[in-house]
Amino acid sequence: MKALVLAGGAGTRLRPITHTSAKQLVPVANKPVLFYGLEAIVEAGIDEIGIVVGDTQAEIEAAVGDGSAFGARVTYLRQEAPLGLAHAVLIARDYLGEDDFIMYLGDNFIVGGVNAVVDRFVSDRPDAQIMLTQVGDPRQFGVAELDADGRVVGLEEKPSEPKSDLALVGVYLFSPAVHQAVAELKPSWRGELEITDAIQWLLENGRRVESTVVSGYWKDTGNVTDMLEVNRLVLESVEPRVDGRVDEASELIGRVVVEAGALVERSRIVGPAIVGPGARVLDSYVGPFTSIAAECRISDSEIEYSIVLPRSSISGVSRIESSLIGHDVEVTPAPATPRAHRLVLGDHSKVQISS
Structure with a gap:
């Protein structure tokens, strides 16, 4: 069996972050979302992975490489435009050959992995x-309709009047029969080749389609709210570890990770939280469910339930919460502060906040 991982797409719901970063590489708990998917695929015993890429191909390749870091062999498949999930299967036809395959959307997050569904x-x-x-x-999703016995009888993409509340999770497994289905498709009203239409074709042509209702946790990390929720979930399982330096005037409470090269001085960190390598937390409070990436600087500030991407600095800000802050951002005080700030900042932003 092979894997087809979709890592194209523009990530419009995460702008401005995705103006300069691939949405699949936005980190939760300081690790790109895409990496969790790759690890889950390899853990399920699949080590031949084709990654469908678009305009962010160079960034994805630089992060993933040849796949050896994950115990896999990676082939990159260029999709010139995001023309639908079934279109990704179409362009991957030669790579997939006559193998069964799992298709995994690179911005999806599933607790518990995919071992059970693959088996x-x-x-x-x-x-x-x-x-x-x-x-x-x-x-907002592809929707499945089941009969009284729980068998799939129909699918529809983003219906205006859904026939059920069961949405398709971004993980699919196919036999080579899907290639005939994809070859028969016409673009939908969205101008895309829909994978829901391909599965519907299989149903209408007597092919067997099985379903599994996810009992664990799934998120499409396509917006800020979901990114923060997944970050919270992953941080819940971290084991406390201090590889950096924490001075005697600081206090770490609960599950806190301080990576090698990080420095915490005169600060209070309440876990679960993670401070990335080379980061500096000085005279500050870092609250639960916060991920501070590599080479960041947090000084004389308060932040919680947030994600801060590499090399950003927050200085002299009384309160930040529920925020996603991009690479190389500067957040500094300005007059007349509100009680809390909610921020979605693109890379290289500069913001003044009252303090």
């Missing part, structure tokens, strides 16, 4: 295995 697919041998989860607003 079930290999054992039961359907033509497609999909994962479903209940959502509050299914109009």
Whole structure:
């Protein structure tokens, strides 16, 4: 079996962060979301991985390399434009050959990995295995309709009147039969080749489609709220570790990771939280569910439930929360502070905040 990982797409819901960064490389707990997916695929016993890339190809390649760091062999497949998930299967046809494969959206996060669903697919041998989860607003997703016995009877992409609240999770398993389905597709009203239409074609042509309802945790990390929630979830499982330097005037409470080369002075950090390599936390409070990346500087400030990307600095700010701060950002005081600040800042931003 092979894997097809989708790492193209413009990441419009995460702008301005994704104006300069691939959305799949935005970190949670200081590790790119894409890496969690690659690790899950390899853990499931799949080491041949094709990564579909677009305009951020150079950045993705620089981060992932040849895959050896993950115990895999990676092939990069260029998609000239984001023309749909089924289009990604179409351009990967030669790479996939006649192998079964798992398709994994590179900005998705699934607790517990994909071992169980891969094992079930290999054992039961359907033509497609999909994962479903209940959502509050299914109009934003591909939606599956099940019959009274739990069998998949229909799928629709972003329906205006959903027939169920079961949305497709961004992990699919296919036999080579899907290639015939994809070859028959026409672009949808969105101008894309929809993977939901390909699965619907399989159903209509007598192919077997099985489903699994996700009992654990799944997030499409396409917006700031979901990124912060996944960051919270991952930090919940960190083990406390201090490889950097923490002075006697500082206090670490709970599960706190201080990476090698980091410095914490005269500060209070309440976990779960992580301070990346080379970062500096001085005279500050870092609250729970906060990830501070490499080479950041937090001084005379308070921050919690936030993600700060590499080389950014926050100085003299009384309170930041629920924020995603990009690379090389400077946050400094300005007059008349509100009680809290909610920020989504692109790379190289400079912001003045009252203090």
